Amino acid sequence: MEELDVEPAITNIPAASDGKHLGFAWGPGDILAYETLYKASSGAKGSGCSFIHEVRKDEDIYSPILRKLFNESHHIFVGLQTIREDLPNKNKKPQFVSISKNYRSVIRACMEELQQVAVSTKDAKVSMQYGNQVSILLAIELIWNLCEVLFIDAAPAGSLLLHLLDWVRLHKADVDEKAREVLQSESPAEHHDYWDVVVSYVLQGRLEEARQMLVKQATLQPAARNMYKLMDTLLTKMPFYNPGGTQTLTEFDVKWRNWHEEVDRCLQDNSFASNRHLEIICRILVGDEDMLLDHKELLGTWYHFLVTRLLFSHPTVKPTELHYYAQSCMTMFLDSRNVPEPLDNILLAAFEFDIHQVIKDCSIALNNWWFVAHLTDLLDHCKLLQSHNLHFGSNLREFLLLEYASGLFTHHSLWQLAVDYFDHCPEFGRVYLELQIERVPLDTERKALKVLRICEQRQMSEQVRSICKIMAMRALRNNRLGSALSWSIRAKDAAFATLISERFLQDYCARGTFSDLDLIDNLGPAMLLSDRLTFLGKYREFHKLYGEKRFSEAAKLLLSLMTAKIAPRSFWMTLLTDALPLLEQKEVIFSADQTHELMFCLEELTSSLNITPGTDGSMQDEDIELTKVELLRLALARNLAMAIVKEGTVET
Amino acid sequence: MESVNAKYVSQKISKTRWRPVSHSSLQQPDIFATGSWDNENNKISFWSIGNHGSSDMEDGFEGDPQLLCEHKHDGDVLDLQFLDQDRIVTTSSTGAVTIFRHHQNSETISVSQSWPRVHRYPCDNAPCTGVVCSSPEIVTVGEDGKIIVFRADQEGVVRVIENADSSTIHAVTYLRTTEILTVNSIGQLKLWDFRQQSNSPSQILSLSGDRVPLHCVDRHPNQQHIVATGGQDGMLCVWDVRQGSTPFSLMEAHSAESGVRH
Numbered sequence: 001m002e003e004l005d006v007e008p009a010i011t012n013i014p015a016a017s018d019g020k021h022l023g024f025a026w027g028p029g030d031i032l033a034y035e036t037l038y039k040a041s042s043g044a045k046g047s048g049c050s051f052i053h054e055v056r057k058d059e060d061i062y063s064p065i066l067r068k069l070f071n072e073s074h075h076i077f078v079g080l081q082t083i084r085e086d087l088p089n090k091n092k093k094p095q096f097v098s099i100s101k102n103y104r105s106v107i108r109a110c111m112e113e114l115q116q117v118a119v120s121t122k123d124a125k126v127s128m129q130y131g132n133q134v135s136i137l138l139a140i141e142l143i144w145n146l147c148e149v150l151f152i153d154a155a156p157a158g159s160l161l162l163h164l165l166d167w168v169r170l171h172k173a174d175v176d177e178k179a180r181e182v183l184q185s186e187s188p189a190e191h192h193d194y195w196d197v198v199v200s201y202v203l204q205g206r207l208e209e210a211r212q213m214l215v216k217q218a219t220l221q222p223a224a225r226n227m228y229k230l231m232d233t234l235l236t237k238m239p240f241y242n243p244g245g246t247q248t249l250t251e252f253d254v255k256w257r258n259w260h261e262e263v264d265r266c267l268q269d270n271s272f273a274s275n276r277h278l279e280i281i282c283r284i285l286v287g288d289e290d291m292l293l294d295h296k297e298l299l300g301t302w303y304h305f306l307v308t309r310l311l312f313s314h315p316t317v318k319p320t321e322l323h324y325y326a327q328s329c330m331t332m333f334l335d336s337r338n339v340p341e342p343l344d345n346i347l348l349a350a351f352e353f354d355i356h357q358v359i360k361d362c363s364i365a366l367n368n369w370w371f372v373a374h375l376t377d378l379l380d381h382c383k384l385l386q387s388h389n390l391h392f393g394s395n396l397r398e399f400l401l402l403e404y405a406s407g408l409f410t411h412h413s414l415w416q417l418a419v420d421y422f423d424h425c426p427e428f429g430r431v432y433l434e435l436q437i438e439r440v441p442l443d444t445e446r447k448a449l450k451v452l453r454i455c456e457q458r459q460m461s462e463q464v465r466s467i468c469k470i471m472a473m474r475a476l477r478n479n480r481l482g483s484a485l486s487w488s489i490r491a492k493d494a495a496f497a498t499l500i501s502e503r504f505l506q507d508y509c510a511r512g513t514f515s516d517l518d519l520i521d522n523l524g525p526a527m528l529l530s531d532r533l534t535f536l537g538k539y540r541e542f543h544k545l546y547g548e549k550r551f552s553e554a555a556k557l558l559l560s561l562m563t564a565k566i567a568p569r570s571f572w573m574t575l576l577t578d579a580l581p582l583l584e585q586k587e588v589i590f591s592a593d594q595t596h597e598l599m600f601c602l603e604e605l606t607s608s609l610n611i612t613p614g615t616d617g618s619m620q621d622e623d624i625e626l627t628k629v630e631l632l633r634l635a636l637a638r639n640l641a642m643a644i645v646k647e648g649t650v651e652t
Numbered sequence: 653m654e655s656v657n658a659k660y661v662s663q664k665i666s667k668t669r670w671r672p673v674s675h676s677s678l679q680q681p682d683i684f685a686t687g688s689w690d691n692e693n694n695k696i697s698f699w700s701i702g703n704h705g706s707s708d709m710e711d712g713f714e715g716d717p718q719l720l721c722e723h724k725h726d727g728d729v730l731d732l733q734f735l736d737q738d739r740i741v742t743t744s745s746t747g748a749v750t751i752f753r754h755h756q757n758s759e760t761i762s763v764s765q766s767w768p769r770v771h772r773y774p775c776d777n778a779p780c781t782g783v784v785c786s787s788p789e790i791v792t793v794g795e796d797g798k799i800i801v802f803r804a805d806q807e808g809v810v811r812v813i814e815n816a817d818s819s820t821i822h823a824v825t826y827l828r829t830t831e832i833l834t835v836n837s838i839g840q841l842k843l844w845d846f847r848q849q850s851n852s853p854s855q856i857l858s859l860s861g862d863r864v865p866l867h868c869v870d871r872h873p874n875q876q877h878i879v880a881t882g883g884q885d886g887m888l889c890v891w892d893v894r895q896g897s898t899p900f901s902l903m904e905a906h907s908a909e910s911g912v913r914h
Contacts, residue, residue: 446728449884
């Protein structure tokens with residue numbers, strides 16, 4: 001990577017005390033800084049401070065007015081991606097131009113709103129901040145407009161100049177203000193700004209308006225009527241290229257040269273010698289560079305100078321010739337005292353058709369990837385960027401979009417926009433999205449559901465499971481077992497469902513009753529998610545059957561729970577104890593076979609218990625266990641006896 | 653010919669409600685309130701689409717909502733209901749319930765009453781997900797599974813049904829003046845009768861089969877026993893609470909979670 005040729009900006013952290021070492025950690029878009037215990041001067045330890053400072057790189061995404069910019073440009077971006085690929089480029093050009101105009105109108109709308117607030121607010125700091133943002137947006141729109149003219153619209157010679165004229169006129173609004181002031185005055189022709197307005201109109205090629213202004217002066221000076229008439233004729237006859245007309249460029253060129261010679265003749269004849277102002281205008285019309293440079297304040301910028309100069313000396317300029325003129329104009333306009341600003345360099349790079357340089361310079365100059373990401377994406381759709389593979393395997397467009405979207409993701413609310421940007425990055429978008437979406441803070445279920453919906457639509461099952469687990473753990477911590485279970489069912493997370501069922505069963509063992517019956521009674525097919533959950537559901541069913549006195553069904557269920565190995569071994573004792581009242585009933589519920597199976601289960605249980613030395617638990621516990629087993633054995637034996645008798649009896 | 657107006661407001665809106673107009677006037681409502689969510693600073697705002705204010709409105713701006721006033725709100729606004737002409741109740745993701753008063757002559761909003769942290773877990777706040785009111789009574793439900801009854805102008809809570817539900821209650825609506833209906837995230841509708849002192853529902857209805865979470869519920873305006881619910885899978889169900897524990901009509905309305913409002 002190349003070295004930056006500018007000094008990095010220094011940001012002061014006002015809240016940190018002097019002389020302290022600061023530690024830091026990188027975040028996706030911010031840095032967290034904290035004070036360490038070490039003092040800078042001596043190595044001795046000082047008292048720690050309990051604050052963490054967050055340093056944000058990009059303030060703009062938190063501005064409420066600029067937020068509209070991000071939202072609306074997102075809308076335009078998504079629309080751009082869905083333009084059909086199979087149309088030939090020729091048909092798509094008008095669409096691209098209109099999309100470019102959409103972006104620009106969004107920028108302008110934001111600018112106007114910022115300007116309104118900057119003017120109306122009483123807070124000086126806010127006013128300055130918004131004023132700065134307005135000027136940045138102005139510059140952005142200027143660059144974008146030029147890129148649209150040169151790259152997207154790609155006008156050929158002839159139309160190129162007309163588009164450049166429009167560009168300059170759009171960005172020099174003060175002429176109209178001055179003109180309005182002059183026209184509203186008592187005697188416009190005698191206003192001190194009158195001639196400035198006329199000359200500005202001429203410099204911008206607005207000859208019709210210049211003529212209308214001159215008429216006012218002409219009526220005041222009837223003696224010089226012929227001179228004004230001559231000027232009027234010259235201004236009327238200046239040819240402008242008509243792209244839609246039948247005239248070819250060569251014909252236009254011939255016509256223009258003729259007109260140019262005529263103006264030159266007027267100058268040589270000293271036709272306007274007596275009127276200084278008309279002489280100035282005539283010199284401008286003939287393209288006299290020194291005269292143009294004399295009016296630097298009216299021109300304002302070197303690119304205005306460039307366009308005016310081209311208008312009056314080379315109106316058929318070709319795109320490839322632009323950069324010669326641009327370079328020389330910039331040098332002429334900015335004398336040795338002025339250093340070209342970043343904006344000037346960007347515009348110059350644009351005139352040189354060096355797209356990559358434009359993008360690179362803009363990335364460095366701006367603190368936010370918004371502009372370069374959207375512009376590069378549009379240029380890429382116009383197939384203007386060579387596939388320029390960067391070191392990390394993706395191309396320039398994707399890289400910039402990923403950077404921009406990652407920045408958006410750190411915003412508490414704009415993260416939803418970033419999802420669409422990632423969707424349209426074919427190589428790394430999905431990976432980025434997978435990593436980022438898990439880290440969106442989830443305060444409420446509603447937000448979690450939105451995030452889940454995004455993941456499910458893109459089949460990101462890993463993330464779904466992870467988010468559901470986070471929500472389930474949180475619910476579990478707050479003892480909301482029902483919520484936790486419904487989250488794990490959504491994630492189809494068997495392991496977690498098992499965990500929750502264990503909690504339920506523990507609760508039951510501790511308290512003797514089930515909590516959250518409304519949940520367990522209504523598990524439905526979700527019961528099959530995990531064995532433990534199935535057991536829980538079936539066990540509850542057993543209790544219900546018992547409560548409804550449907551003993552034989554209850555018995556069958558109980559037995560199947562143990563024989564089908566649905567019940568965990570640890571619970572068998574409880575199940576067998578539950579079987580006791582059924583065994584003690586007057587009528588025989590368990591058949592002989594069933595009783596045999598119960599006995600088998602009991603033996604299995606006791607033999608496994610005997611293997612482990614009972615060091616834990618007091619003597620009392622062991623006694624209780626032994627008593628239970630004794631009771632069970634007795635009850636089983638009695639039941640077996642009764643069952644055999646019953647089954648052996650023949651009903652007569 | 654109906655037209656649709658869209659206006660960017662630079663915040664995510666969670667709920668909007670029309671201000672109720674008195675039955676005697678035959679006007680359409682022209683003021684509505686919105687609550688925002690997922691912002692660093694959330695707020696509730698009142699908007700007007702009537703032809704208030706300047707008569708020199710530019711063309712194409714008719715019907716554009718104009719912001720009248722707004723007020724800061726602590727936490728996301730999860731639900732919003734008008735208590736009467738001037739007061740609006742909001743529920744927050746911090747578990748608080750607040751009544752705001754809209755002063756129409758000065759176009760300001762002030763906090764009239766607030767119950768902070770009514771919905772909470774032992775060590776954390778629980779978002780309060782739904783509210784319904786029939787002045788002066790207010791009923792709220794939350795992610796902590798509690799149903800809480802308040803009266804406007806009374807300081808404390810009137811009644812709490814703890815552990816009304818083991819999962820999150822998403823929405824609540826009045827069936828009759830003493831009965832409410834709640835829906836939860838395991839797909840059940842529960843009917844609660846306030847005349848009874850017990851803390852258990854008087855009736856539970858659910859869809860057999862998958863336990864699809866239900867997100868919203870509302871009652872038929874004229875027939876008190878018909879309710880409609882919207883589920884997570886986009887299914888709209890219409891139930892009759894007097895008979896049957898299953899819905900009598902199912903409609904595939906959306907492809908994702910939906911909200912229901914009559």
